[in-house]
Amino acid sequence: MGLYVDIKKKLPGFSLNVCFEAEIDTMGLLGASGSGKSMTLRCIAGIETPDSGKIILNGRVLYDSAKGINLPCRKRKIGFLFQNYALFPNMTVEENIRFGLGDLKLGEQLRKVDEMISMVHLEGLEKRYPSQLSGGQQQRVALARALAIDPEALLLDEPFSALDEHLRNNLLKQLSETLSNYRGVTLFVTHNMEEAYRISKELVVLSSGKLEAKGEKEVIFTRPPTIETAQLTGCRNFSSIKHLSPFEIEALDWGIKLKVNHECRGDSQYVGIRSHHIDLAEDNDTENVFKCWAGFTSETPFRQTVYLSVEKKLLNSGAYHLQWEISKEKWDKIKDMPQPWHLKLSPEKLILIR
Numbered sequence: 015m016g017l018y019v020d021i022k023k024k025l026p027g028f029s030l031n032v033c034f035e036a037e038i039d040t041m042g043l044l045g046a047s048g049s050g051k052s053m054t055l056r057c058i059a060g061i062e063t064p065d066s067g068k069i070i071l072n073g074r075v076l077y078d079s080a081k082g083i084n085l086p087c088r089k090r091k092i093g094f095l096f097q098n099y100a101l102f103p104n105m106t107v108e109e110n111i112r113f114g115l116g117d118l119k120l121g122e123q124l125r126k127v128d129e130m131i132s133m134v135h136l137e138g139l140e141k142r143y144p145s146q147l148s149g150g151q152q153q154r155v156a157l158a159r160a161l162a163i164d165p166e167a168l169l170l171d172e173p174f175s176a177l178d179e180h181l182r183n184n185l186l187k188q189l190s191e192t193l194s195n196y197r198g199v200t201l202f203v204t205h206n207m208e209e210a211y212r213i214s215k216e217l218v219v220l221s222s223g224k225l226e227a228k229g230e231k232e233v234i235f236t237r238p239p240t241i242e243t244a245q246l247t248g249c250r251n252f253s254s255i256k257h258l259s260p261f262e263i264e265a266l267d268w269g270i271k272l273k274v275n276h277e278c279r280g281d282s283q284y285v286g287i288r289s290h291h292i293d294l295a296e297d298n299d300t301e302n303v304f305k306c307w308a309g310f311t312s313e314t315p316f317r318q319t320v321y322l323s324v325e326k327k328l329l330n331s332g333a334y335h336l337q338w339e340i341s342k343e344k345w346d347k348i349k350d351m352p353q354p355w356h357l358k359l360s361p362e363k364l365i366l367i368r
């Protein structure tokens with residue numbers, strides 16, 4: 015049981031070619047803007063038709079180019095929450111939620127609308143029009159409409175992109191609760207790695223219409239297999255490498271030799287390290303310790319990003335080798351320490367990437 019997708023579609027200047035399976039659970043679809051996330055959802059929902067391939071939901075064939083099968087949207091039993099919610103502006107909240115329930119008797123429709131209204135906590139707003147609702151309320155109406163048809167799969171296309179940070183956090187929690195009671199496949203599309211991590215167990219990573227990685231989120235975040243996946247999961251430091259021995263590489267862009275703690279396979283082309291995984295070396299540290307000079311810095315309310323150079327002469331050129339992210343408290347303690355600083359790129363924190 016679950017959703018199987020294997021589709022190809024060519025558009026001017028863009029080719030989609032994805033194959034993955036999603037179980038009865040929430041799977042995140044992570045990708046940069048334009049990577050083909052929405053197109054994938056639209057093909058699954060039946061809004062777009064692939065050029066070839068298969069889409070199977072709980073054993074039902076929704077699309078099979080070889081057999082000429084292509085079920086229309088309304089027969090797919092799929093709920094779709096669009097990026098801009100796509101509510102009907104001339105319909106009230108309850109009319110919007112009732113929209114897809116035409117096959118049910120009137121009493122059933124009204125019972126279902128009541129159930130959905132209380133599920134997404136919209137009591138009292140039934141007679142309002144979308145223009146009289148906040149962004150967060152509109153999102154919940156769209157979610158209620160998508161779930162009202164008892165879909166076998168729920169497709170959520172960047173449901174938080176239009177919301178402010180506070181509302182996003184509240185709704186993320188609410189959505190997680192709603193999804194924990196939903197017994198179907200959920201595909202959650204986002205370009206935000208934190209959202210993807212918080213809401214899903216498994217991830218599919220897309221780049222330029224192709225699948226870069228799929229599997230458990232912890233594995234993908236710990237060992238991103240490709241440079242695109244590493245970037246999408248928040249890694250900011252990369253260097254091309256030369257293999258010196260099975261457990262030693264030279265990071266060519268950083269001009270340093272590094273020990274690694276798993277055998278460096280021939281297909282690894284880059285090394286990466288997350289900016290918060292760089293650390294000050296302890297006195298007794300010798301391995302993977304380098305002299306660094308701090309160039310410019312940038313700050314968020316609680317974190318400081320320090321741009322580091324392994325060569326003093328680069329400092330005034332604006333070029334840098336590594337980004338180091340630390341708490342403000344730590345920054346306050348070290349910022350006046352004489353430079354160069356001795357920093358450590360621990361072997362267990364280094365990511366080897368294809």
Ligand SMILES: Nc1ncnc2c1ncn2[C@@H]1O[C@H](COP(=O)(O)OP(=O)(O)OP(=O)(O)O)[C@@H](O)[C@H]1O
Pocket residue numbers: 025026027028045046047048049050051052053054205
């Ligand atoms: N109807 C269309 N005709 C031609 N090209 C299209 C069409 N729809 C989408 N595309 C192209 O397909 C590519 C993928 O678009 P898609 O909307 O799936 O990206 P996305 O990953 O969802 O991006 P975003 O996060 O910005 O929404 C883009 O290059 C886009 O310009």
